[in-house]
Amino acid sequence: MYEITADQQENRLYIDLSGRMDADEIDEAAQTTTEEAEKLRNEFNIVNDLSGFKPPSPEAAEPIQRAQGKLKEMGVDRVVRVIDEETNEVVLHAFERRSQNVGYSGESADSVDEAEQLLKEENIEGYAD
Numbered sequence: 001m002y003e004i005t006a007d008q009q010e011n012r013l014y015i016d017l018s019g020r021m022d023a024d025e026i027d028e029a030a031q032t033t034t035e036e037a038e039k040l041r042n043e044f045n046i047v048n049d050l051s052g053f054k055p056p057s058p059e060a061a062e063p064i065q066r067a068q069g070k071l072k073e074m075g076v077d078r079v080v081r082v083i084d085e086e087t088n089e090v091v092l093h094a095f096e097r098r099s100q101n102v103g104y105s106g107e108s109a110d111s112v113d114e115a116e117q118l119l120k121e122e123n124i125e126g127y128a129d
Contacts, residue, residue, distance in 0.1 A: 002029040006039040026060035030067035042075035069102040077107040080115035097114040
């Protein structure tokens with residue numbers, strides 16, 4: 001399952017992925033992600049909640065990286081991935097590796113609230129001002 005929403009006031013994209021998703025669901029979520037991101041201004045931030053997300057099939061890698069590449073082109077600034085003790089390290093490393101392949105890196109937080117707090121902090125080294 002997934003839920004993806006754009007908060008235009010905060011210029012932030014919220015991506016919540018949970019459970020086990022097949023390649024078609026991942027592709028659909030990737031498409032929705034880029035559609036929602038189109039509602040935002042350049043240098044938008046992303047809160048990507050991966051807590052409870054199970055490792056997707058290898059076929060899911062391509063749509064994820066394609067969406068990450070589009071988000072980079074669209075002007076993503078910072079990405080914070082929400083993880084918990086249940087989040088599989090394979091999931092976290094796969095998302096980070098693919099985002100690095102397209103030119104950005106993510107931060108990690110233990111909750112959506114913590115992610116939002118991180119995004120309020122200014123001038124994080126390595127990210128656009």
